[in-house]
Amino acid sequence: MTISKSVIALSVASVVLGGFFLAKPVSAKWGDPAVRGANYSEERHTAMQAAFDGKNYDAWVKLMEDRPIVNSVTRENFAKFVEAHALAVDQKIDQANAIRAEIGLPPIGQRLGTGNGMRRGMGR
Helix, strand or coil, rough: CCCCHHHHHHHHHHHHHHHHHHCCCCCCCCCCCCCCCCCCCCCHHHHHHHHHHCCCCHHHHHCCCHHHHCCCCCCCCCHHHHHHHHHCCCCHHHHHHHHHHCCCCCCCCCCCCCCCHHCCCCCC
């Protein structure tokens, strides 16, 4: 029994298009505390909240590991960063973004230093 090339092509196209239309789009916004990322855990969230509540920069840095944001948030501007975080949690995004701009962070929803080809040498 032979299957024609057009039947195979139609089957492949159906699978590809079906996957395209059924896939759930990812709409997480970087910096938005209301959006839980893929690596979210209740334990880490609790530790992060404790770092914010106690304004404990060292604990926050340890939790953030090697993420690029630790290069922008310093011990000196950490209190401002905590304030911006609290405003974002309260959905006061414009006020949070104003503080983020003061300390050199992009607005909520934009990644820090990895977009627009920056990893490919195009972010000059």
